[in-house]
Amino acid sequence: MYSPVTMSRNMYYGSNFWSAYSHKLKRDVRFYSDLEYEHWLLVETNSDIAVFCEQPLKIAYEFEGKNTHTIFDMWVQERSGKEYFVEVKYSQEMRKGNKKYNRTMKQLEIQRAWCEENKKEYRIMTEKEIREPRIHLDNIRLLVSLTNHFIEVNPYQEEKILNLINNGCFSVSDLCSSYPSIPLRDIYIILSKNIFEGRIQANLDNLDFGYKTEVWSDG
Structure with a gap:
């Protein structure tokens, strides 16, 4: 089981901070974008999911000569015992030409590599999976x-x-x-x-x- 990484709102490059109470976890949860919050709604109401943790793990890495880090958006464990890490992204950030493209792709690469090394499933959720229908x-x-x-x-x-x-x-x-x-x-x-x-x-x-x-x- 993981615990949320402590984050300050002004250090996070997302927007639209959300705080809510999770009936599933019996504690308050925090999210740093509309899309992260909406993804949580899916997780919170999915009866196949036993437990989850938002911002569960921080990984340090180097990007463009500077030390930085990435934090997974969520860790999920189903009642079957299956577990996986999730990164929530707007699809436009993964398109070439977007100003966040290079940073985003490096972040996803680092997260995916960590999951492969630690034999964990990795999922990327975009607005297409979260908001439809x-x-x-x-x-x-x-x-x-x-x-x-x-x-x-x-x-x-x-x-x-x-x-x-x-x-x-x-x-x-x-x-x-x-x-x-x-x-x-x-x-x-x-x-x-x-x-x-x-x-x-x-x-x-x-x-x-x-x-x-x-x-x-x-x-």
Whole structure:
């Protein structure tokens, strides 16, 4: 397990600092660009991922005659035990002619070489993998915003809803009709909690999370 490398915001060449609470890690997490934050949303809501660490490891190297360093954006370990390091990059920074191209490619080369030497899987995530489909990202952003309300879930209401979902695919509208005594807000929180924890699935890729959202159980 890794711990985040301490970083000062003014030394980092990224932008748009984000601080959030990770329900998965039970601690605050920090990110230094919009894209890093959005990548975290995918990791945080992926029930196959057991644990992760942002900015987990610093590697020193020389670039254009100067000593510098690179820090991986994330280390991830899945429930299966599989682990890998991730670097989050805007695709334009990896195009020749971009002012960050040489630095970016050297950084990726150093990280990839370290992973090969230490027998670790290495992944590069760009906005193409992170932001498409956009509707999925917007939906999981909503799920993460509801995590602070998971403690409000009524176990009796949750059991009733899960028992119904175990029998097939239902829309939020169906659930409201089946259990009119359960407020819509509570249904949303119950569904969000169980999607987050991997107990149920939902069609988050093609429809805004709401009344028409369909949920089902793989078990």
